[in-house]
Amino acid sequence: MKKTKYNLLNKRMYMTAGTLKKIPLLSIILLFSFSPYQKELKTEYYYNLQYLKESSSPRQMTMIDIDNLGRNKPTLNNGTLFTYKNREVMKAAIAGNFSSWQPRAMKRSKFGVWYYFLPGENNDRTISYKFIINGIWTPDPMNQIRENDGSGSYVSLADPVTPFMSKQLTYRALGKNTIEFRIYKPGARFISIVGDFNNWNPENDLLTQHKDGVWRLTKRIPRGTYRYKFIVDGEWVPDLYNIKSASDDNGDICSILTIE
Incomplete structure (x- = not known):
């Protein structure tokens, strides 16, 4: 994958330049000064993902997996949810720097939304990824934050989940x-x-x-x-x-x- 000297903030500014021209400078400063990741993450049960109706850009959340009950594994993980919607798709996967670009299968909801949850509270690097839809590699259509992959296409980018997003305390x-x-x-x-x-x-x-x-x-x-x-x-x-x-x-x- 081709590397670039720009950080993710610079990529956002570059990819949305047409929009930012219409926004006052003060608004832009405020937009990037108050990060939503300083707040507690939304919590969701993993089994509820089978009822997803719409896809979206990557969402960071806390996922509860009750299947881990009694297995001495965490029932709760912070991470990023990736989604792709197309009822005609027969097979979908995701690959990225988190998997050494090896495809990982996505699951399909009852309403045709393909999803993959990536745990990663200790990952401090930007997530680069692509979907593999019916065997074709494609960037995330819901996520306009991208960079050139050096092969005439683009990879999608998402922020990592950092430990300070919530206080993970127990007794x-x-x-x-x-x-x-x-x-x-x-x-x-x-x-x-x-x-x-x-x-x-x-x-x-x-x-x-x-x-x-x-x-x-x-x-x-x-x-x-x-x-x-x-x-x-x-x-x-x-x-x-x-x-x-x-x-x-x-x-x-x-x-x-x-x-x-």
């Missing part, structure tokens, strides 16, 4: 039988924790919000294995950054804590 041990529960929810108003250790009582253990947007609770718990969940403004949610999880009595996801 931590502070000492013998002492656990600090943590969850990053700067916009929440009320958070408590429920589990086998407090008879699932939402009023027993309340977390305290700190200036960094992290809610915390320090609690002494006897040795054993416990299921637990957070209650965030009335909604029961698992500890998504705890890779140990199982199902509760209702079949919903809950997190697992083991104190030895």
Whole structure:
């Protein structure tokens, strides 16, 4: 692949020059000064992708994969979702610098949208990629950020997912039988924790919000294995950054804590 001295910001400015001429300079400065990646990523369940109706430019999000329950694998990953829509396509794949340009198969939704989710929170380089549609290599038609590939065509470009996009916190041990529960929810108003250790009582253990947007609770718990969940403004949610999880009595996801 042909390299270029321009960074991704310069490519954006180059590819959209016709549009930027109509925008005041101050607006352009503001556009690139406030990055949306400083906010918490949108969270989605992986199985919901089968219901995608429309394609879009690459979207960065946090994906929950419940198939990893009980496999000691992360149920949650930050990454980038790539999509391509064409009901007449029989086979679609994606290749890029993340795969050494080896094609990776894409899946098809019930509405004709092909999709591929690329985990990559620790990848700090720009993603270069192309779709392979019915055997033909093509840039992403929904993404106008491109560069010349040196062969008379273009490769599409996407920003990497960086670790600072969200605070990936879970509980931590502070000492013998002492656990600090943590969850990053700067916009929440009320958070408590429920589990086998407090008879699932939402009023027993309340977390305290700190200036960094992290809610915390320090609690002494006897040795054993416990299921637990957070209650965030009335909604029961698992500890998504705890890779140990199982199902509760209702079949919903809950997190697992083991104190030895």
